[in-house]
Amino acid sequence: MVVGTMAYDAISTPFGKVDKILGGAATYIGLSASRFNLNCGIVSVVGEDFENQHLNLLKNHGIDISGVEIVSGGATFFWSGKYHNDMNTRTTLDTQLNVLENFKPKIPQHFKSPDFVMLGNLSPNVQLQALEQLNSKPKLTILDTMNFWMDHFRSGLDQVIEKVDVISINDEEARQLTGEYSLVRAAAQIHKMGPEYVVIKKGEHGAFLFHNHEIFCAPALPLDEVIDPTGAGDSFAGGFIGYLTQTGDISFNNMKLALIYGSAMASFTVEKFGTENMLNYSPNMMADRLKAFKELTTFEIEIE
């Protein structure tokens, strides 16, 4: 089960501009996770303007959208941003919460005992309300969040953090959350707040997975060209939880592989605008990326 936003995005990067394309955390997470062998359902909200073709796109990927509320007379969440030349920094030009403003997640009866739950980046209150409706504790709950909630909704956020098994945030957010500059120390602090596993995303520099004293590092695949970084973190999260759900194995060793699958998914997404490249996904493309990760990181060293 994925709880998260569905949106229309307007994006400008040094490579081009799009006015109104399908976006939102739940969209990217769902499209990414649905490439694995699993049953995926989204809990979200859209406005009356949300196009049928986009609902159908999700359905055609096997995603259950019975948890997507359509607010009549409402408008879908809209985000507009501009990426700078280095593609690592972006400016938000416009945020129109619209139907998201009063969103109360309603979890369909048949979603209420999910094995794996992904809380995409949105208000900690919504994330809490979603967890409260579950009939049983999931095998694994993963939380994605961002600096905005740390700045303005810290106590609610702390409550969510306490309830999840895995948190996925970027390096700056990990530092902000803990006041620790060292990511090793930041992860140790976050462990104490609740999550047994801490994923720290570093964009083009890859991602770390921390679990007590174990650390794993997945580089990002070096790409010829990054066209649009939007959705990279969500595609990563979708690949991460998708692989864990398919295998049903939440050991640290298997989470390492999930990190690689997530990174592969993110590397697809950023090569075209929006969700475009995710729709080109094929198992062969995945196999090629996994081989590239293997070549990128494998070395044989004799330790005396």
Next chain:
Amino acid sequence: MVVGTMAYDAISTPFGKVDKILGGAATYIGLSASRFNLNCGIVSVVGEDFENQHLNLLKNHGIDISGVEIVSGGATFFWSGKYHNDMNTRTTLDTQLNVLENFKPKIPQHFKSPDFVMLGNLSPNVQLQALEQLNSKPKLTILDTMNFWMDHFRSGLDQVIEKVDVISINDEEARQLTGEYSLVRAAAQIHKMGPEYVVIKKGEHGAFLFHNHEIFCAPALPLDEVIDPTGAGDSFAGGFIGYLTQTGDISFNNMKLALIYGSAMASFTVEKFGTENMLNYSPNMMADRLKAFKELTTFEIEIE
């Protein structure tokens, strides 16, 4: 053979402050490389103020300092810098070139046919003058340089780049040198300029090694605390060339290991001020770091 600066540094970081400690690229490269089984000689210049204890320190590490010119009445190159809270950015507070200003490298007769040459970061003219004095082409020549030389001495720098086998620069410098944001494309451009191997250092995010279409990525070891990043790049370079010299094997596969040894050396250096931690080096410490690198990066994936 190492050609590079020897210096006194004054360094301020969020963890403390030192007024005048031993520094310089050749110092760090030499101390790092001398941990391997090889003969190492430094070509550099210092002033009359350079302390005997520091010359002896190098000698005691088995480093041949007969190529270190001592200018009577001159003062040693002095650098002063301040690291900011994130430890990734620094401000140069003072640079006194002193004896470095008119330095003409004089390579001792018994250094003139070196197998491995490391050109530490200094003026491209000095680097060229050093190469011109050699009697035979080395097995491998490695160049380290920085943005200052790209800004002000580009044509001289281009001449050095053409003559070396490996270049070692950071990600911003690779972008500046080529005008390409993508590191994959930047490395491809640099290959065309001469070097068969391109090492791109990313500080706390590790390093890439590019060789035609092959890419290897070594993460940096996540550390509890980075006390002083000064000399990290030079310790890295010293470990890299040290391992290659010891093994005599300059294949891509062996360069991957050299990258790991270099990263391990850098991870020592930054844990204390200046060269202090390099003096604590032991083979056991190296073995522990190599194990940590292995654990950090190893995953077993089945690709269909």
